[in-house]
Structure formats: structure tokens, C-alpha cells
Amino acid sequence: xxxxxxxxxxxxxxxxxxxxxxxxxxxxxxxxxxxxxxxxxxxxxxxxxxxxxxxxxxxxxxxxxxxxxxxxxxxxxxxxxxxxxxxxxxxxxxxxxxxxxxxxxxxxxxxxxxxxxxxxxxxxxxxxxxxxxxxxxxxxxxxxxxxxxxxxxxxxxxxxxxxxxxxxxxxxxxxxxxxxxxxxxxxx
Amino acid sequence: xxxxxxxxxxxxxxxxxxxxxxxxxxxxxxxxxxxxxxxxxxxxxxxxxxxxxxxxxxxxxxxxxxxxxxxxxxxxxxxxxxxxxxxxxxxxxxxxxxxxxxxxxxxxxxxxxxxxxxxxxxxxxxxxxxxxxxxxxxxxxxxxxxxxxxxxxxxxxxxxxxxxxxxxxxxxxxxxxxxxxxxxxxxx
Numbered sequence: 001x002x003x004x005x006x007x008x009x010x011x012x013x014x015x016x017x018x019x020x021x022x023x024x025x026x027x028x029x030x031x032x033x034x035x036x037x038x039x040x041x042x043x044x045x046x047x048x049x050x051x052x053x054x055x056x057x058x059x060x061x062x063x064x065x066x067x068x069x070x071x072x073x074x075x076x077x078x079x080x081x082x083x084x085x086x087x088x089x090x091x092x093x094x095x096x097x098x099x100x101x102x103x104x105x106x107x108x109x110x111x112x113x114x115x116x117x118x119x120x121x122x123x124x125x126x127x128x129x130x131x132x133x134x135x136x137x138x139x140x141x142x143x144x145x146x147x148x149x150x151x152x153x154x155x156x157x158x159x160x161x162x163x164x165x166x167x168x169x170x171x172x173x174x175x176x177x178x179x180x181x182x183x184x185x186x187x188x
Numbered sequence: 189x190x191x192x193x194x195x196x197x198x199x200x201x202x203x204x205x206x207x208x209x210x211x212x213x214x215x216x217x218x219x220x221x222x223x224x225x226x227x228x229x230x231x232x233x234x235x236x237x238x239x240x241x242x243x244x245x246x247x248x249x250x251x252x253x254x255x256x257x258x259x260x261x262x263x264x265x266x267x268x269x270x271x272x273x274x275x276x277x278x279x280x281x282x283x284x285x286x287x288x289x290x291x292x293x294x295x296x297x298x299x300x301x302x303x304x305x306x307x308x309x310x311x312x313x314x315x316x317x318x319x320x321x322x323x324x325x326x327x328x329x330x331x332x333x334x335x336x337x338x339x340x341x342x343x344x345x346x347x348x349x350x351x352x353x354x355x356x357x358x359x360x361x362x363x364x365x366x367x368x369x370x371x372x373x374x375x376x
Contacts, residue, residue: 014374044376052256053374072259080257086250090202102194103258135254 003030004077004143004165005049006061012044019044021058024080024167026143031158031166033179039148043083044187046147049167050080063142079136083148093119093131100135111138122161125153133160143167151175154182173184191260195268198251199243200276206242207276210235211283213328218287225343228284228303233336236277236311237329243272244318245375256375266367270315277311278304298348305355306339312362319373 003025011020019041024033026049047053048060051067051074060067062074084111086096101111110115118134122168125133129150136144144161145179146168158166158179166183189199200207205290214232221227246254255265285295310332317328335358343351 012374012376014376019376038376047376050257052253053376069317072261075257078257080253082250082253084249084253090248090250091198095198098189099194099198100254102189103191103260105191105259108189132250147293186328 002028002064003061004030004032004063005167007045007055007058008060009058010048010055010060011057012048012053014053018056020055022048026055026165026167028142029163029165031168031179031183033168033170033183035170035173037174039083039171042148042164042171046080046145046167046169049143050078050145052080076139077141078143078145079139079141081132081136081144081146081149085126086131088128088131093127096131096135097138100138104139106138114138118160122153122156125156129153133157135181137161145169148175149179151178154179155185158182191258192264192271194269195251195255196271196275197263199248199269199272202248202251203239203242203272203276206239206347207279210239210276210280214280214284215287215290218284221290223288223293225299225302227288227342228281228299229306229336229340229343232277232281232284232303232307233310235280235333236273236307237314237332239280240273240311240314243316245267245373252375262371263367266363266370270312270363270366273311273315275305276306281307302339302343302348302351303316305352305359306336306343309339309355309358309362310336312359312366316362316366316369319369 005026007022007024009021009023011018022045024034036045048055051062051071054068063077065073070154097112097115101108113162115134115138118137119130122130122133143165148171149157149168168179214235217227217231285300288295313328313335315333316324320328339351339355344356
């Protein structure tokens with residue numbers, strides 16, 4: 001089976017202190033909830049998986065692409081959802097989806113229709129968290145990377161993600177366990 | 189809408205308070221001190237520096253996260269992000285000239301062109317400070333102030349073509365420098 005994400009002793013050395021090493025693998029349609037020692041490590045691991053930051057040591061491969069060489073290809077495979085909620089006072093649903101669609105080069109009307117379907121699946125999730133997930137999924141990525149998502153929304157998020165692979169980072173084992181349990185209830 | 193337009197519009201929208209303040213201040217200063225190149229070049233250059241700093245990394249984390257995770261080439265992202273404060277500073281300059289016109293002084297075309305060139309170059313040099321810290325940040329801010337002063341000195345003592353050539357060279361170098369620094373920048 002091919003790996004969508006393969007991290008091998010990956011260390012982020014540009015920051016102080018360095019983060020890692022991280023070793024993990026995510027296959028197609030697999031859901032992986034990983035626990036890290038602290039919020040910074042969890043955030044850096046998610047950003048390494050989404051090709052937002054690059055490993056200074058070790059290797060990261062995203063669908064066989066190296067983010068240090070082909071970051072744009074990697075970012076077409078992965079969608080990243082940040083930890084922080086969207087400031088709703090600065091944008092609204094239509095504008096946000098149009099903005100995300102333009103960044104990914106998707107037709108705005110199709111993206112909006114897709115996002116509305118996703119928002120229905122994310123019923124119960126606060127808009128500040130639901131909009132970024134819908135915005136990430138409109139590009140139909142192979143892998144969804146979640147930086148410390150709220151455990152309470154695990155089931156809704158995995159339902160919205162559908163059959164694609166999901167990699168989530170967590171600070172606590174309780175949050176990771178909530179995602180692992182939800183993955184059993186909502187199979188890919 | 190393409191990615192560049194989406195980034196420019198979303199950033200301008202998120203900076204609308206600062207932009208409004210800069211426009212009102214420019215119109216008032218233009219009304220009170222309408223004559224010559226010094227007013228628009230120095231005041232709108234200051235507005236450009238302020239607007240460039242206001243749009244730096246970390247100020248709008250949700251926009252930063254979307255742009256960094258989007259499949260865009262570094263140069264495209266750098267150009268789009270550089271366009272934002274330049275457009276904002278140009279709008280402030282327009283307000284300055286409208287204020288001057290309301291004060292009874294018709295704007296001279298060469299003065300407007302020279303001020304626009306000076307403000308754009310100053311803003312782009314100041315943009316390089318946004319992704320640096322400490323002494324190099326202070327150095328780029330000092331360089332931005334020196335760009336305005338040099339452009340003004342050239343425009344007031346030599347034909348305006350010399351000032352335009354200086355501003356074009358400074359803007360080109362600053363944009364290249366910003367693009368290279370942005371490609372190396374780690375958001376952690």
C-alpha cells in the first residue's frame with residue numbers, strides 16, 4: 001500500500017528549540033491521531049505534514065513528493081486546518097469560500113455548492129471551526145491535516161472528511177482517543 | 189477571481205480600519221498642506237510604512253495559514269502580498285490629492301507621478317522589515333525612510349525621470365529581496 005504521508009526522523013531545526021524527531025506514516029483512507037508532548041510540537045508536526053514548514057533533518061514525503069523540492073505539488077495533495085478558529089467578524093461564509101476557491105484555482109460557484117453540502121455534514125460544529133474545514137475540503141485533497149482539532153467535533157469532522165485520509169495532531173491522549181473512537185464509528 | 193486578486197482583496201478588507209484611518213489623515217493633511225511634493229511623498233510614505241507593518245506575518249493568522257497552505261509558487265505569493273500595501277498607500281495618496289484639490293490647489297501630474305513612485309518604493313522597502321526582527325528590521329525601516337528622502341531630493345533638484353529611475357530600481361530590488369526572504373521565512 002502506498003503512503004500518502006511518510007515522516008522519517010523529521011526534525012524542524014529552524015525554530016528554537018528544535019522540534020522532533022517525528023516518525024509516522026499515513027496510508028490512503030487511513031485516520032491517524034497522533035499525540036505530541038506539547039502544543040508547539042503538535043503544531044509543527046501538522047505544518048510539516050502540510051508542507052508549510054520544511055524539515056531541516058530527516059525526511060518528509062507527501063504522496064512521494066518532497067516538500068523541500070516540490071512544495072506546490074504537496075499542497076495540492078494536502079489540506080491544512082489550523083488550530084485557531086476563524087474570526088467571523090472579519091469574513092462571512094460566501095466570501096471565505098470564494099477566497100479559498102480562488103487560492104486553489106477552483107470554480108467559485110462549484111466550490112460554494114460543495115461547501116454548503118459540507119456545512120450540512122458539519123452540523124453542530126461552531127461556524128468558526130466549520131468554515132475552515134469546509135474551506136479545506138472544497139479542494140478535494142487526498143489528505144486532511146488537522147492541527148489540534150476540538151475533540152468534541154471528532155465525529156462530525158470525520159463524517160465531513162469522507163473517505164480521504166485524515167491526520168490529526170493532539171496535545172493530550174484523551175483528544176487523540178476521541179478521534180480514534182470516532183474513526184471506528186465513522187469508517188472511511 | 190484569481191489567487192492574486194483574492195489575496196489583495198481579502199488583505200485590503202481585513203486592513204480596512206487602518207486604511208480608512210490613513211485615507212482620512214491623508215485627506216486632512218492634503219487639505220492643510222497642499223503644495224509641493226514633500227507633503228504627499230513623506231506623509232503617504234509614512235502611511236505606506238505603517239500599512240506594510242500592519243500586514244506583516246502574525247497580524248492576520250487565518251489569512252497567513254490559508255496563503256501558506258495554498259498551492260502557490262513563492263514568487264506569486266510574494267507579488268500578491270507586496271501589492272496589498274502598495275495599493276493601500278496609493279489609495280492614501282489619492283485621498284491626499286483629493287484633499288489638496290479641496291483646498292484649492294490643482295495637483296500637478298508630475299508631482300503625483302513622483303509621489304506615487306516614491307511611496308511605492310518606500311512601501312516595498314518597508315515590507316522587507318515585516319519578515320525580520322531586531323536590528324535588521326530597524327535597518328530596513330531606516331532604509332525605507334532614506335528611500336523617501338532620496339527620492340524627494342532627486343525630484344526637487346533634477347528632472348523627475350531621475351527620481352522615477354531611482355524608485356524603479358529601489359522597488360525592484362526590494363521586491364526581489366522580499367520574495368527571497370518570504371521563501372525562507374518559517375512561521376514558527
